[in-house]
Amino acid sequence: MDFIRKNIYNPLAVGIAFLILVAILFATLWVLVPPPPRSIELATGFPTGLYQEFGKKLQTELAQEGVSLKLRTTGGTSDNLALLNNPDSGVDFAMVQGGVADLSKHPNFVSIAGVFYEPVWVWYRESSFPNESGRLGLLSQLKGKRVSIGNEGSGTLSLASHLLEASGLSLGDIRAEKLKPLDALEKFKKGELDAVFLVSAAEAPLVKSFYETPGIRLMSFEQAEAYVHLFPFLSKVTVPRGVVSIAYDLPRQDIQVLAATATLVGKQDVSPALVTLLLGETYEILKTYSYLQKPGEFPSGTGLDFPLHVDAEIYLKDGPSLLHRHLPFWTAVWIGRFAKIVIPLLVILIPLFTYIPAAKNLLLRLKLSRVYDELKKIEKNASNPELKEKNFRDLEDIERRVGNIKVSMLDAKELYDLKGHVGEVRGRLNLYS
Numbered sequence: 001m002d003f004i005r006k007n008i009y010n011p012l013a014v015g016i017a018f019l020i021l022v023a024i025l026f027a028t029l030w031v032l033v034p035p036p037p038r039s040i041e042l043a044t045g046f047p048t049g050l051y052q053e054f055g056k057k058l059q060t061e062l063a064q065e066g067v068s069l070k071l072r073t074t075g076g077t078s079d080n081l082a083l084l085n086n087p088d089s090g091v092d093f094a095m096v097q098g099g100v101a102d103l104s105k106h107p108n109f110v111s112i113a114g115v116f117y118e119p120v121w122v123w124y125r126e127s128s129f130p131n132e133s134g135r136l137g138l139l140s141q142l143k144g145k146r147v148s149i150g151n152e153g154s155g156t157l158s159l160a161s162h163l164l165e166a167s168g169l170s171l172g173d174i175r176a177e178k179l180k181p182l183d184a185l186e187k188f189k190k191g192e193l194d195a196v197f198l199v200s201a202a203e204a205p206l207v208k209s210f211y212e213t214p215g216i217r218l219m220s221f222e223q224a225e226a227y228v229h230l231f232p233f234l235s236k237v238t239v240p241r242g243v244v245s246i247a248y249d250l251p252r253q254d255i256q257v258l259a260a261t262a263t264l265v266g267k268q269d270v271s272p273a274l275v276t277l278l279l280g281e282t283y284e285i286l287k288t289y290s291y292l293q294k295p296g297e298f299p300s301g302t303g304l305d306f307p308l309h310v311d312a313e314i315y316l317k318d319g320p321s322l323l324h325r326h327l328p329f330w331t332a333v334w335i336g337r338f339a340k341i342v343i344p345l346l347v348i349l350i351p352l353f354t355y356i357p358a359a360k361n362l363l364l365r366l367k368l369s370r371v372y373d374e375l376k377k378i379e380k381n382a383s384n385p386e387l388k389e390k391n392f393r394d395l396e397d398i399e400r401r402v403g404n405i406k407v408s409m410l411d412a413k414e415l416y417d418l419k420g421h422v423g424e425v426r427g428r429l430n431l432y433s
Contacts, residue, residue, distance in 0.1 A: 061281035077154060097155030098114070100260075119292065160197040235258070
């Protein structure tokens, strides 16, 4: 307590105490609100797929902001979810096909945004359907046919299975083959398959490869409305004639397809600043994705399997914050973190500075009241000759202590009043000497 009294008016001591307080607050916030990482990993898909292409573009954009993005090629959505769920995998984000995930198995995942449509392309060989004039319009027509339904670990396999089941077909009703897209394409070209399921964005180069394969056509879902009603995560999308290639008239007619939404998914504890960065760069990338989606339709917060991250919801509704709108990413991050330190500090210090003068005045009054109590006793015993020497000794001790009291200019009157009263008591003692 004496140490505090001695140093309360020492500017150096006050400054050191202030810096210690700032350091403690900064350390606490560093733990509670850590800065975004400078290196992250994204699980994509096949090297030839649009997940990988999207990842490469995102990698380039993030590098310009000082964030390193590593891409992990996989078998598809199921593999991506498993990697994201594994704390030892090193994967921070994953590209996920809508309608594949089991939410109960991944309660800690959040959607950053839906990024583009992934139509369900069902390619078929015209010669395999002679009884239907070479036309496939219903999935039930695939009964007994040789069909590639996607490889293990892919979203295509999961979605194709759901659609076939809804159409009254089990995997035993068709001659199912679980092939990767390129392997399916090669077998298709050799006439070893009747149909192929492929879930991929229209911009993927692989889609054009299927279009350019002679003798095959793209199924137009005649029951698209029914499937969308049954599976809310699907959308009915029209593939316009010539959208893939006007010069080669690909496709050669408007096609009605079903489409899932490709989603960028992360963990619940993802840094809000990183969410802002990813969405900002995604906006720029998706400006070139125009085959099926309308301008400004993506990134989107609708049609997602996982709940939308709260900061992503704010961003998609209101856009980036003022700092991120006008400043480089890391500058905005550190200014934001500084604000998170200063604002709580002001909340603490402003009331503290308000009460300090009152507390100091109270302490001074308590100190002076003790002195006055001693003066009353001396004054009361001033006429007692037996206590004469003791009264003078006690008064000298009081004078010494009062002389050592330090006060601010605002409290000087209190001190000088006390000194005057001490002088009056000495005068009283001198009268009885």
